[in-house]
Amino acid sequence: xxxxxxxxxxxxxxxxxxxxxxxxxxxxxxxxxxxxxxxxxxxxxxxxxxxxxxxxxxxxxxxxxxxxxxxxxxxxxxxxxxxxxxxxxxxxxxxxxxxxxxxxxxxxxxxxxxxxxxxxxxxxxxxxxxxxxxxxxxxxxxxxxxxxxxxxxxxxxxxxxxxxxxxxxxxxxxxxxxxxxxxxxxxxxxxxxxxxxxxxxxxxxxxxxxxxxxxxxxxxxxxxxxxxxxxxxxxxxxxxxxxxxxxxxxxxxxxxxxxxxxxxxxxxxxxxxxxxxxxxxxxxxxxxxxxxxxxxxxxxxxxxxxxxxxxxxxxxxxxxxxxxxxxxxxxxxxxxxxxxxxx
Amino acid sequence: xxxxxxxxxxxxxxxxxxxxxxxxxxxxxxxxxxxxxxxxxxxxxxxxxxxxxxxxxxxxxxxxxxxxxxxxxxxxxxxxxxxxxxxxxxxxxxxxxxxxxxxxxxxxxxxxxxxxxxxxxxxxxxxxxxxxxxxxxxxxxxxxxxxxxxxxxxxxxxxxxxxxxxxxxxxxxxxxxxxxxxxxxxxxxxxxxxxxxxxxxxxxxxxxxxxxxxxxxxxxxxxxxxxxxxxxxxxxxxxxxxxxxxxxxxxxxxxxxxxxxxxxxxxxxxxxxxxxxxxxxxxxxxxxxxxxxxxxxxxxxxxxxxxxxxxxxxxxxxxxxxxxxxxxxxxxxxxxxxxxxxx
DNA sequence: TTGAAAGCGGTACCAT
DNA sequence: ATGGTACCGCTTTCAA
Numbered sequence: 001x002x003x004x005x006x007x008x009x010x011x012x013x014x015x016x017x018x019x020x021x022x023x024x025x026x027x028x029x030x031x032x033x034x035x036x037x038x039x040x041x042x043x044x045x046x047x048x049x050x051x052x053x054x055x056x057x058x059x060x061x062x063x064x065x066x067x068x069x070x071x072x073x074x075x076x077x078x079x080x081x082x083x084x085x086x087x088x089x090x091x092x093x094x095x096x097x098x099x100x101x102x103x104x105x106x107x108x109x110x111x112x113x114x115x116x117x118x119x120x121x122x123x124x125x126x127x128x129x130x131x132x133x134x135x136x137x138x139x140x141x142x143x144x145x146x147x148x149x150x151x152x153x154x155x156x157x158x159x160x161x162x163x164x165x166x167x168x169x170x171x172x173x174x175x176x177x178x179x180x181x182x183x184x185x186x187x188x189x190x191x192x193x194x195x196x197x198x199x200x201x202x203x204x205x206x207x208x209x210x211x212x213x214x215x216x217x218x219x220x221x222x223x224x225x226x227x228x229x230x231x232x233x234x235x236x237x238x239x240x241x242x243x244x245x246x247x248x249x250x251x252x253x254x255x256x257x258x259x260x261x262x263x264x265x266x267x268x269x270x271x272x273x274x275x276x277x278x279x280x281x282x283x284x285x286x287x288x289x290x291x292x293x294x295x296x297x298x299x300x301x302x303x304x305x306x307x308x309x310x311x312x313x314x315x316x317x318x319x320x321x322x323x324x325x326x327x328x329x330x331x332x333x334x335x336x337x338x339x340x341x342x343x
Numbered sequence: 344x345x346x347x348x349x350x351x352x353x354x355x356x357x358x359x360x361x362x363x364x365x366x367x368x369x370x371x372x373x374x375x376x377x378x379x380x381x382x383x384x385x386x387x388x389x390x391x392x393x394x395x396x397x398x399x400x401x402x403x404x405x406x407x408x409x410x411x412x413x414x415x416x417x418x419x420x421x422x423x424x425x426x427x428x429x430x431x432x433x434x435x436x437x438x439x440x441x442x443x444x445x446x447x448x449x450x451x452x453x454x455x456x457x458x459x460x461x462x463x464x465x466x467x468x469x470x471x472x473x474x475x476x477x478x479x480x481x482x483x484x485x486x487x488x489x490x491x492x493x494x495x496x497x498x499x500x501x502x503x504x505x506x507x508x509x510x511x512x513x514x515x516x517x518x519x520x521x522x523x524x525x526x527x528x529x530x531x532x533x534x535x536x537x538x539x540x541x542x543x544x545x546x547x548x549x550x551x552x553x554x555x556x557x558x559x560x561x562x563x564x565x566x567x568x569x570x571x572x573x574x575x576x577x578x579x580x581x582x583x584x585x586x587x588x589x590x591x592x593x594x595x596x597x598x599x600x601x602x603x604x605x606x607x608x609x610x611x612x613x614x615x616x617x618x619x620x621x622x623x624x625x626x627x628x629x630x631x632x633x634x635x636x637x638x639x640x641x642x643x644x645x646x647x648x649x650x651x652x653x654x655x656x657x658x659x660x661x662x663x664x665x666x667x668x669x670x671x672x673x674x675x676x677x678x679x680x681x682x683x684x685x686x
Numbered sequence: 687t688t689g690a691a692a693g694c695g696g697t698a699c700c701a702t
Numbered sequence: 703a704t705g706g707t708a709c710c711g712c713t714t715t716c717a718a
Contacts, residue, residue, distance in 0.1 A: 002694095002695060002696085003695060003696060003697095004695075004696090012704080012705090013704065013705045013706075014695090014696080014697090014705090014706095015697085015698085015704070015705060015706080015707095016703080016704055016705070018696070018697065018698090019697095019698095019703095019704090022697090026703060026704085027703070027704085028703060028704090031703080031704085043454060043458060044458070045455060045458035045459045046459070046695080046696065047396075047459065047460050047694085047695050047696065048459040048460060048461040049392045049395040049396045049401065049460065049461065049694085049695080049696090050396055050694070050695030050696040050697090050710090051695080051696055051697080052392040052696090052710090053390075053392045053393055053396055053694090053695080053696075053697095053709095053710045053711065053712090054695075054696045054697040054698085054709080054710055055696085055697065055698095055710085056710075058392065060440070065426070065429075067426060067429070067430075078422045079421045079422055082441065082443075083408070083410060083443050086408075086410070086441060086442070086443030087410070087443060089443075090442070090443065090444070095440045095442070095461065096440060096441045096442075096443075097403070097438050097439060097440045097441070098425065098429060098439045098440070098441050099429070099433070099438070099439070100425075100426050100429030100430060100433065100439075101433070111386065112388060115386060115387070115388035116388050116389070116390065116391040117390050117391060117392065118391040118392065118438065345710095345711060345712085346711060346712060347711070347712090355688080355689090356688065356689045356690075357689090357690095357711090357712080357713090358688070358689055358690080358691095358713085358714085359687085359688055359689070361712070361713065361714090362687095362688090362713095362714095365713085369687060369688085370687070370688085371687060371688090374687080374688090389711080389712065390710085390711050390712070392710085392711080392712090393694090393710070393711030393712040393713090394711080394712055394713080395694090395712090396693095396694045396695065396696090396710090396711080396712075396713095397693080397694055397711075397712045397713040397714080398694085398712080398713065398714095399694075460695095
């Protein structure tokens with residue numbers, strides 16, 4: 001059932017029916033009621049494509065996910081974030097279109113999105129410190145919002161981020177409180193913005209206590225198990241090996257932990273491992289790793305907020321960019337009771 | 344730049360330009376070349392919405408994800424599956440639109456999709472044994488493919504599934520080989536099709552060895568940590584408590600494992616835990632739980648295949664439904680070297 | 687081989 | 703308050 005048929009059925013013009021359905025004031029209440037009823041009855045929904053073509057609004061928002069091994073965006077956090085965003089979208093009547101794109105095709109993917117005009121805005125994930133995608137989108141003029149920030153980009157844009165610096169500062173503080181002085185930072189690649197910020201937090205904590213920063217204990221790489229594993233093997237051979245590891249991703253933390261358990265090198269040494277990830281709290285009680293983490297629900301919340309932020313921006317043209325900084329929750333060690341049932 | 348402008352620029356009609364770009368045979372090679380060049384130069388991309396409206400094809404496929412606590416679809420596997428599907432889509436020129444929908448709104452969501460005509464087909468996740476969504480889509484006539492199967496629905500439809508029955512049969516066999524006779528099945532809700540099949544595999548293994556099936560050792564519920572935790576507490580109080588747990592989800596397995604470690608009840612008893620999940624292999628070396636699992640790459644592969652299957656079906660109307668059954672990989676225990684670097 | 691024109695299903699301006 | 707109609711950008715039939 002389309003508008004024309006519905007209008008014919010009612011003996012009205014398309015114009016009137018359209019107006020009635022879209023809440024225009026110049027329609028008599030009686031007519032509106034009649035139209036609404038008929039529409040409900042026939043389960044009428046305007047054809048999205050036609051509407052989009054006529055209005056110039058696609059009523060859809062794109063998420064472009066880099067499909068490379070480097071970012072590992074498709075990790076557990078992703079599901080929760082997306083599901084939060086999805087909530088905002090469906091409330092506001094937007095569709096969410098997902099593009100999984102290989103790294104090299106990133107920029108062409110954006111151009112394509114803009115040229116094909118099938119989204120009204122874009123959410124950008126896992127920004128680098130000077131992310132070319134941001135500059136690109138600014139030039140293109142397509143509304144966008146970033147999950148994270150790009151330190152080296154100074155022109156304003158909308159973003160939402162967790163406070164990675166403070167999170168890692170607190171984590172480091174925690175280890176210092178335990179008496180550790182040789183703390184190894186197993187970080188992600190530091191062109192990723194979050195990784196850079198995390199290192200700054202780590203350094204700030206050490207500096208505040210007058211502990212020297214040892215470059216031999218600083219690592220930055222793609223976060224895999226092997227990376228974590230090898231880093232432990234290597235650092236434990238140092239003359240003055242670390243007694244604690246602060247790991248930037250739970251995946252790498254698994255490698256770290258396994259190396260510690262296996263290694264004859266660390267026999268008898270008391271080593272702490274602490275890790276952070278945007279969300280892996282459901283592992284908190286299963287993996288023997290103290291996890292410093294945002295809870296699942298707060299990741300959802302982040303998705304919800306970021307999406308809302310973008311929608312606001314799309315719908316109020318000319319509005320200034322919006323930003324929001326969330327504090328990460330800190331949870332250390334294993335809980336004692338059963339984990340709360342997440343509903 | 345749109346078609347009209349491009350045509351004007353070339354001094355040709357829209358018709359000719361359109362034909363040249365879409366590979367119609369009746370265009371002179373010379374013209375085609377000229378057009379193609381101009382198009383490239385101006386970075387022309389046809390407006391998706393206009394094209395969709397004109398052709399009746401949306402060039403998009405919908406994934407409807409139930410947003411309830413019950414299914415927990417948004418789990419780690421999801422990312423890999425989606426990313427595999429995304430690959431197929433982008434190769435075939437389709438967009439992927441994600442709908443996160445509350446349980447109660449499921450059926451209206453489907454109706455809406457069909458009425459709004461913004462997708463050419465749908466992928467259905469986490470089917471129940473007699474899933475009403477399948478019947479609904481069949482009635483509506485929108486092409487779809489199911490990730491999983493619905494045992495009680497006999498009319499043919501397209502699906503792709505892992506062989507849950509054989510997977511659990513093999514897992515149970517493994518435990519029987521270890522000498523266990525009291526094996527507790529910590530299953531998911533058995534209206535979910537996969538859970539039902541898993542139980543059948545478990546039962547088949549026991550029966551084959553003449554081990555009696557004890558209803559006291561059969562559990563089916565939403566897979567949370569608490570559920571796993573409580574199940575252990577409860578079963579360890581039995582006169583003849585289980586010596587092994589076969590757990591249908593790694594999340595529940597965490598609860599199981601923790602209960603075992605904490606409980607004074609099980610002190611000194613040697614208990615095996617084995618778990619299955621569509622994919623959590625990256626935990627394999629981190630969580631002390633032997634994991635029976637499909638690897639991440641095979642989950643991606645499943646996504647890729649299912650998407651391809653749906654595309655084929657959409658593009659060859661009248662074709663019979665396609666199906667595919669994948670065997671799960673079995674990996675038990677912890678690996679000895681560092682985990683292979685996943686690239 | 688090329689072009690004119692009629693849709694696709696809506697919206698929105700201009701009349702009445 | 704209601705209707706006629708041009709238009710959004712593309713495909714496709716029909717004619718030349």
